[in-house]
Amino acid sequence: MLLQARPRATAARLAPGLYRIDTAAGAGPDHRPAWLRMPAGQDGRAPSALAVMLHGSGGEPEQGLALLEPYASRAGLPVLAPASDSYTWDAVLGRAGPDAAHIDEALGWVFQRHAFDAARIHVGGFSDGASCALALGLGNGGLFRRVLALSPGFVPPTAPQGEPEVLVSHGTADRVLPIARCSRVIVPSLRRAGYAVDYREFDGGHEIPAGIAEAAVQWLLR
Template sequence: MVPFTGPGGEPLALAYAPAGGEGPYRLVLLLHGAGGSARQGLDLLLPLADAHRLLLLAPQSTASSWDLIVEGFGPDVRRIDELLSTVFAAYPVDQVVAGGFSDGASYALSLGLTNGDLVGAVLAFSPGFAAPLVTHGRPRVFVSHGTDDRVLPVDVCSRRLVPRLHGLGYQVDYAEFTGGHEVPAEIRQRAVEWLTG
């Protein structure tokens, strides 16, 4: 695990690169939920990274949640751009994936659809919404949501969002599960198999 820190030592991100193997990586940008941490973002897929050769990059939001949730794209986008430039310079990458949980899932969808010429796929675990500024390309999308989610209820979130994405022409794999505001192990596995299949 590689920590990225700012000039004053503040945590900017965590990264993980599987050892060994040949050829380029699939880079997954992982965005934590509101009030969360880079470590929580990284942990979304860390147990599956080695088996599927996933290069993970988990930024820390500059505030308690991502800038788009509060006032529109700003300091978090700049931080993510800088982190991506650093990772691209250090590792061979052939695909970029945006992923996240809760507010991080909403942010991943918004960034991924806005930057679909760079982002090939989006993993959205329990998203609330998608608010791309504009859309480019057609990234594939995986969405999961718990039927008993009390934080972001499935009826007003994913059950509205997924048909909207279908209507806009996106290929969406949607997985509902019995549970709350969480990402069960079997959903993580399904998402990664969908991503790498």
Template sequence: MSDKDRVEAGRQDESWRSARAGRLRAHPGTPRAAGAPTGMHPLGVSLGHDGILYVPPGYRPDQPAPLAVMLHGAGGSARHGLDLLLPLADETGLLLLAPSSQGPTWDVIVEDFGADVHAIDQALAHAFEHYAVDPARVAIGGFSDGASYALSLGLGNGDLFRHIIAFSPGFAVPPRQLGTPRIFMSHGTEDRVLPIDRCSRRLMRVFERAGYDVNYREFEGPHIVPEEMMREAVHWWLAGAVH
């Protein structure tokens, strides 16, 4: 094995150790790749896993943009995660990164952190290398199992994610509590998939005791993301970003 190969192997080992600890290593910086295009881009070819990056037509490399990592529910796909905020991306200038879980749902929900953290870290590194992202406006969010995973990963990586958007989450199992990300959480009172009493209402009490800033909203409805909750979440996120 050449010295170059040994260095690369060491980097991969460290990357996987971080992933198993629920730790993301990628952070925004100055993009190194020039001429990054707008529109919708599948990430599978370059990163070896499913995922989608959406860049609005108004993106300008001299104006760092907000970026949200959006996570689908159990049995969903990257496109389901993307659709959670896609209707608002163009008018608000959002970069959207939607990975796909490596299994039927996100790793820690089945067993422990690992493959999905590694994939999300790779996808973030790709986005940060190609696009100018505002470090104060990096969020993670999701729906259902994706919301549970967003809370878990977001609370453990509060130095990266200043905001967490959780639509109808079930629980949170952060590997640690790092930083103090602000949390938006919404849930339907008629949810039969993840009942509100044992899910978001319980989580709200936990977060309040821990001292987190939480914007909590209930709505009359089932296990869905109403458009008004989507819009309120994005307005809350962008209005509350501190540079």
């Protein structure tokens, strides 16, 4: 789904804090809100970067907020963490559902209330969230400049738009989404398609080591 929300010229600024965003698009009875963390230490005169971070299967939006901590907060990187409508993301389930509309609505809420830099809007996630981030990011290259895939399983079908940069990380001992059939397949496929991919393997399982989280924040903000 092509997202419609875009950063806008605005003098509005959100104070540091945690913001609950209740989206209405197609919300089911168990629908959960999105959350936005605005960290302290931002330059109020310049538009901000933004990372949309997607939780893994069975996760909560709070997991999305935590994926890059404490490094995102230390670096002053705002994080928007939506929630999937079901136990995982529609893109992973291979269906057309309300998740993209929820994300679009949450982004619209955020862009209306704070000045963000259109050249530094990014999307990422962990596990199933990483797979969804690949679909959402590659299909919305006009919005997302970088896509962060932390231990993804696959790239769901999407209609490519633009050429966002991609960073993929994966543990060599991952037993949940084994690297041999996941990232070691995904990365060559993306490179053949013409994407610039920064690929980082690490000794570990289905996790985000501190060094990977810190490097990811630096990559998103460079």
